[in-house]
Amino acid sequence: MLDRIAAVMVKEVRQLARDRLTFGMIVGIPLMQMLLFGYAINFDLRGLRAAVVDEAGTSLSRAWIADLEASGVVEFLPPSPGVDDLRRRIDAGEVSVGVFVPPDFERRVLDRTRAPAQLLVDGGEPMVDVVARSLASVPLPRRDGAYGRPVPTLEVRTEYNPERRTAVQIVPALIGVILNMTMVIFTAAAIVRERERGNLELLITTPVRSGELMAGKLLPYVFIGLLQTSLVLAVGSLLFDVPVNGSLLDLYLAALLFIAATLTLGLVISTLARTQFQAFQLAFFTMLPSILLSGFMFPFDGMPPAAQWIAQVLPLTHFVELARGIVLRGAPLADLGGPAAKLVVFLVIALAIATLRFRKRLD
Amino acid sequence: MNDVPAIVARGLTRRFGALTAVDHVDLSVPRAGIYGFLGPNGSGKSTTLRMLCGLLEPSDGDVEVLGYRMPGEAESLRRKLGYMTQRFSLWDDLTVEENLEFLARIHGLRAAERRARIGELEAEYDLAPLASQRAGTMSGGQRQRLALAAATLHRPELLLLDEPTSAVDPQSRRDFWESLFRLAVAGTTILVSTHYMDEAERCHRLAILAEGRLVAEGAPRQLMRDIAAAVVELEADDVVAARAALQGDGAILSVAQLGTRLHALLSLDTPEPAARVRARLAAAGVAAEVHAVPASLEDVFVAATGFGSLSSSAHAAH
Ligand SMILES: Nc1ncnc2c1ncn2[C@@H]1O[C@H](COP(=O)(O)OP(=O)(O)OP(=O)(O)O)[C@@H](O)[C@H]1O
Ligand SMILES: [Mg+2]
Numbered sequence: 001m002l003d004r005i006a007a008v009m010v011k012e013v014r015q016l017a018r019d020r021l022t023f024g025m026i027v028g029i030p031l032m033q034m035l036l037f038g039y040a041i042n043f044d045l046r047g048l049r050a051a052v053v054d055e056a057g058t059s060l061s062r063a064w065i066a067d068l069e070a071s072g073v074v075e076f077l078p079p080s081p082g083v084d085d086l087r088r089r090i091d092a093g094e095v096s097v098g099v100f101v102p103p104d105f106e107r108r109v110l111d112r113t114r115a116p117a118q119l120l121v122d123g124g125e126p127m128v129d130v131v132a133r134s135l136a137s138v139p140l141p142r143r144d145g146a147y148g149r150p151v152p153t154l155e156v157r158t159e160y161n162p163e164r165r166t167a168v169q170i171v172p173a174l175i176g177v178i179l180n181m182t183m184v185i186f187t188a189a190a191i192v193r194e195r196e197r198g199n200l201e202l203l204i205t206t207p208v209r210s211g212e213l214m215a216g217k218l219l220p221y222v223f224i225g226l227l228q229t230s231l232v233l234a235v236g237s238l239l240f241d242v243p244v245n246g247s248l249l250d251l252y253l254a255a256l257l258f259i260a261a262t263l264t265l266g267l268v269i270s271t272l273a274r275t276q277f278q279a280f281q282l283a284f285f286t287m288l289p290s291i292l293l294s295g296f297m298f299p300f301d302g303m304p305p306a307a308q309w310i311a312q313v314l315p316l317t318h319f320v321e322l323a324r325g326i327v328l329r330g331a332p333l334a335d336l337g338g339p340a341a342k343l344v345v346f347l348v349i350a351l352a353i354a355t356l357r358f359r360k361r362l363d
Numbered sequence: 364m365n366d367v368p369a370i371v372a373r374g375l376t377r378r379f380g381a382l383t384a385v386d387h388v389d390l391s392v393p394r395a396g397i398y399g400f401l402g403p404n405g406s407g408k409s410t411t412l413r414m415l416c417g418l419l420e421p422s423d424g425d426v427e428v429l430g431y432r433m434p435g436e437a438e439s440l441r442r443k444l445g446y447m448t449q450r451f452s453l454w455d456d457l458t459v460e461e462n463l464e465f466l467a468r469i470h471g472l473r474a475a476e477r478r479a480r481i482g483e484l485e486a487e488y489d490l491a492p493l494a495s496q497r498a499g500t501m502s503g504g505q506r507q508r509l510a511l512a513a514a515t516l517h518r519p520e521l522l523l524l525d526e527p528t529s530a531v532d533p534q535s536r537r538d539f540w541e542s543l544f545r546l547a548v549a550g551t552t553i554l555v556s557t558h559y560m561d562e563a564e565r566c567h568r569l570a571i572l573a574e575g576r577l578v579a580e581g582a583p584r585q586l587m588r589d590i591a592a593a594v595v596e597l598e599a600d601d602v603v604a605a606r607a608a609l610q611g612d613g614a615i616l617s618v619a620q621l622g623t624r625l626h627a628l629l630s631l632d633t634p635e636p637a638a639r640v641r642a643r644l645a646a647a648g649v650a651a652e653v654h655a656v657p658a659s660l661e662d663v664f665v666a667a668t669g670f671g672s673l674s675s676s677a678h679a680a681h
Binding site for chain 2: 003004006007008010011014015018019197198199201202203204205206207208209
């Protein structure tokens with residue numbers, strides 16, 4: 001039995017090594033995604049174009065506006081003469097954020113029931129909206145004198161990622177996204193290809209059992225998955241200084257569990273698809289909700305219950321939780337029993353479905 | 364042991380939706396010989412072979428192959444069965460050697476045994492010079508030799524070959540059949556599907572399939588002797604006129620062109636078949652040389668498939 005599994009493995013690795021495109025994708029997909037998410041996609045927007053209308057013109061308002069600019073979130077273009085002009089500039093896309101300081105700014109500061117100033121934001125760009133709102137937390141400048149000490153606003157401390165760098169949030173979860181993408185597509189395609197090319201018709205009539213066939217085909221991808229994990233970690237640490245706060249062993253164990261889950265998902269897809277193209281389509285079909293709903297890009301808590309339910313079914317959701325826990329919070333795997341158990345449940349169910357559907361027969 | 368047939372099928376049927384691809388076929392294939400499946404495209408040859416090796420489940424009927432009931436005991440049959448698919452089904456991106464090596468390991472041959480057997484096969488099927496060539500880049504004849512080598516690697520008792528010689532030149536076909544005879548002499552039972560008459564004629568026994576039904580079965584000679592028609596051969600300068608002259612006679616069941624000659628099949632109760640044909644041609648003013656001849660396998664095929672080729676041959680002639 002082991003000899004037959006080994007035979008299938010050797011064959012699979014040989015074919016893989018000759019398939020330049022697939023082989024290149026094993027390394028290419030992680031590298032491309034790392035660079036994309038590490039450099040191009042930045043959740044931590046800075047230097048938004050802004051303009052101000054300062055109708056108060058007091059020293060307090062000027063000091064506050066200077067503090068806003070000093071935060072680095074906005075960069076002020078020449079001021080506008082009035083609110084109407086400010087609106088026009090936002091409409092025209094010249095600026096994304098407008099700050100309106102009303103003439104009675106100083107009185108409003110003392111009167112706790114009214115906001116001292118207004119922020120006009122281009123709501124069309126989701127990230128701008130979120131980031132600009134953070135301006136609202138810039139405190140009024142300290143000034144001794146008639147008004148006393150200003151009210152201290154809420155202080156936010158970002159734990160585990162004090163500089164709030166996107167790479168730190170992204171890299172651990174990106175391991176999952178990359179594994180999900182490559183493992184599902186490669187295995188589904190590798191199995192469907194044999195059906196498409198007619199190899200399966202021959203294989204079925206040999207003494208190889210379906211379990212041996214599956215094991216031999218999937219095992220090489222386990223190593224490839226671990227290789228990709230290492231690649232992402234290495235690039236993350238070299239280029240983006242992402243530390244691994246928890247145990248590396250725990251991280252690899254979690255990755256192994258996730259690899260097993262995604263390989264099985266690929267196996268299920270291979271039993272549904274007749275052609276490689278269908279396999280790609282199905283893999284893509286599972287990929288999109290995984291990226292959007294797993295908490296990789298958007299916070300899980302803000303989603304409607306239906307989306308949260310779907311997210312629970314996706315293995316990536318649980319791996320993102322595991323990876324962030326281990327890499328950022330330094331939590332031991334033993335403390336992350338919840339998501340780990342859910343991955344195991346997914347694995348068992350998917351394996352059962354695949355075994356039931358993967359028959360050594362043509363019809 | 365040897366008098367027990369290698370394959371026994373009763374009422375073997377396979378339906379694909381509304382289509383009955385194989386329709387109540389009864390088979391008894393003796394051991395150690397070459398048994399042919401002759402039939403046109405879509406007659407159910409591949410479907411029957413696939414049911415025999417457990418690839419497809421029969422819709423109806425019983426099959427026993429080497430004493431194993433199919434498809435239930437298919438796994439036990441695997442070691443004794445070699446199957447060569449109609450479409451090349453080895454791995455294009457592996458070399459000849461790697462393909463054989465892989466299958467040898469799947470069949471459980473130990474390393475030393477494997478080396479020896481692969482060497483033997485490469486010599487037998489003239490594959491040694493191609494050993495490190497990828498299968499995908501080989502010619503049709505080379506692939507077919509590789510496929511046969513792969514199918515016989517584990518010295519199976521039963522070989523199922525599905526149209527092994529399509530896309531192969533005549534010399535390669537002859538060589539291929541030489542190999543089959545050697546295997547049969549060594550005791551292998553070979554079931555081979557074909558639509559070449561000359562190949563069918565070399566088989567020890569033959570089953571003729573048409574539209575999923577078994578329409579004739581027996582040794583080729585016996586089939587030719589027992590044909591349910593009288594055969595008249597005619598040679599005419601104007602083949603089209605000769606053909607037209609023979610149309611409309613109820614006793615003339617079919618006229619088919621074989622090279623430059625025509626073969627007319629007449630019902631068995633026709634008293635003087637050659638004279639009758641001669642008379643009709645004379646009446647139409649067509650000069651031709653006419654004589655009664657023994658049936659060829661092609662005549663057997665035409666007779667067995669219901670003389671249906673009368674209209675299609677006529678079409679082909681126009
Ligand atoms: N998987 C399938 N699904 C539906 N119909 C099928 C299937 N396999 C075969 N058929 C149909 O069954 C009939 C018999 O097909 P089969 O392949 O057995 O013919 P064949 O004698 O091998 O023909 P050929 O000489 O062209 O190989 C055909 O009409 C074919 O279209
Ligand atoms: Mg066929």
